[in-house]
Amino acid sequence: MDMRFEPGESPLERDGIAEKTISALRTLYLRDERPWVVAFSGGKDSTLMAQLVCNMLLELGSRASKPVHIVSSDTRVEAPNVEEYLAGAIRRIQAFAEASDLPLFARLVQPEPDEGFWGQLIGKGYPSPTRWFRWCTSKMKIRPMRRHIEEITAHHGSVILLLGSRRSESPERAKRMQGRDLTDAGLNPHHEIPNALAATPIMEWTTDEVWEHLLAHAPPWGGDHRALYDLYRQAEGGECPVILDLSQPSCGGNRFGCWTCTVVKLDKSMQGFIDSGEEWMRPLNAFRDRLKAVRELPAWRMDRRRSGALTERRQGPFTPEKRKLILEELLQLEEKCGKTLINDEELGYIQSVWAREFDLSGRAALDLAQQYGRRANRWESAVTVNIQDEILEELLVDNPLDAELVHSLLRLAYDYHPNLDDYGKKAEFERSICNAVEMSMGTEKDA
Numbered sequence: 001m002d003m004r005f006e007p008g009e010s011p012l013e014r015d016g017i018a019e020k021t022i023s024a025l026r027t028l029y030l031r032d033e034r035p036w037v038v039a040f041s042g043g044k045d046s047t048l049m050a051q052l053v054c055n056m057l058l059e060l061g062s063r064a065s066k067p068v069h070i071v072s073s074d075t076r077v078e079a080p081n082v083e084e085y086l087a088g089a090i091r092r093i094q095a096f097a098e099a100s101d102l103p104l105f106a107r108l109v110q111p112e113p114d115e116g117f118w119g120q121l122i123g124k125g126y127p128s129p130t131r132w133f134r135w136c137t138s139k140m141k142i143r144p145m146r147r148h149i150e151e152i153t154a155h156h157g158s159v160i161l162l163l164g165s166r167r168s169e170s171p172e173r174a175k176r177m178q179g180r181d182l183t184d185a186g187l188n189p190h191h192e193i194p195n196a197l198a199a200t201p202i203m204e205w206t207t208d209e210v211w212e213h214l215l216a217h218a219p220p221w222g223g224d225h226r227a228l229y230d231l232y233r234q235a236e237g238g239e240c241p242v243i244l245d246l247s248q249p250s251c252g253g254n255r256f257g258c259w260t261c262t263v264v265k266l267d268k269s270m271q272g273f274i275d276s277g278e279e280w281m282r283p284l285n286a287f288r289d290r291l292k293a294v295r296e297l298p299a300w301r302m303d304r305r306r307s308g309a310l311t312e313r314r315q316g317p318f319t320p321e322k323r324k325l326i327l328e329e330l331l332q333l334e335e336k337c338g339k340t341l342i343n344d345e346e347l348g349y350i351q352s353v354w355a356r357e358f359d360l361s362g363r364a365a366l367d368l369a370q371q372y373g374r375r376a377n378r379w380e381s382a383v384t385v386n387i388q389d390e391i392l393e394e395l396l397v398d399n400p401l402d403a404e405l406v407h408s409l410l411r412l413a414y415d416y417h418p419n420l421d422d423y424g425k426k427a428e429f430e431r432s433i434c435n436a437v438e439m440s441m442g443t444e445k446d447a
Contacts, residue, residue: 045164096221113349125317234276
C-alpha cells in the first residue's frame, strides 16, 4: 500500500472501523470502576491502541473519571534510536494528559539493576541468552511490567489490560486468541497476573487498516507518526510487543527490540537500520555478534557454577577476567557510538557482585568506568539473590530445555493447580500443559 502522510478519506474511514472500536471502548470504560492499563510498546499496534483510548477519553470529557495507565517497558538495552523514540512518546503522552486534565498516566518501567542485562552478563557472568537459556525475557520484560500492574491492582483490587494484539499478525497468534474463554464483556482472565482481565479491542484490524489510520490521523499528544513509520521502514520489521507472561514469544529476527539480542542468528532489524544509513549502529551489531560467539568458548567459562558446584565441562559463568574484558569493551563502545549503554546504577551493581565474588579491592569496575570518563559512584544496596532461580537457570544452561517452558510449567504446578483431587482439575491441568507446550513449539526463536 502507498503509505503517505497526506490525510484524507480512505476505505478505512468509509468502513468506520475506528468509530466502532472507540464505541466499544467507551462501553467497556463506562461498564465498571476498574482502572485500565494500556500496554504500550511504541510500535504501530500499541500506538493505535493508545491513540484510540486517548480520543475516547477526550470525547467523554467530564465523564472520564477512572484512571487509565499507559505503561511501556524499557529493558535498558533497546536499540538506542528506538529507546529515544519510546521515551519521547511517553513524555508527550504524559504532557498531553496533564494539559487535558484527563485521568491518564504514562509510565516507562525498567528492570532493576539486579535484573538488567549487564548486571546478569557482566556482574554474575551469565552467558548471553540463547533459545534454550533466555533469562532476559523474565527478568527484563515481565517482572518490571508485572510489578507496576500489581501496584495498581493492590490499590484498586482489579485491573483491565488493553493489549494491541491482532489476529492477522500470525496464524499462531490467531489460534491463541481463538482459544480464549471470554466474559460477556469480551474479556479473558489473564492466566498469570492475578485480578487482571485482558481486552484486545483492535484484534480484527488488518495491518493495512492500522497504517491507514495512523497515517491519516495525528496522535492527540501532538506531532505525527512520521518517526514511527521511518523506524519500520528502516528496520524492515515490527515492534517487540510488551510481554506480560512466558507464554508470549519474545522478540528477535525482524522485530526491533534489544540491540544485544543473541537469541536469533541474525538481527535483521539492526541490519536494516545500518543498511538505511545508521552507520553508527554497526559497532553495536559487531559487539552483539561477539557476545554470541564467545559464550561457548571454554576459555571464557569457569569450571564451577555460581553455587560452587563443579560442572562436567566448562559451562559455568564467565571468568572474572572475561567479565572485566566485556565491561571494558562496552565502555569503549560507548565512546565510539556516543551513546550511554550502561548507567551508573548498573555499574554499581556490577561492582557489588564482583566485590562479593572475586574483587578484593572493591573498586575494579568503578575504576575501569572512570578510565573512560564515567563518574560512577559506589551503589550501596545489598546484592539480592533468588537461590531457586539461580539453581534452575544454571541447570538449564547444561540441558536442551526451553527455559520459558520450564518456568511456565512450574508456575502451573505450584500456583494454579495445587490440588488435583478436585473434580475436573486433572483434565484442566493436562489442557494447561498442552497449551504451554504448543505455545513454546510455536515460538519463532530463530530467523
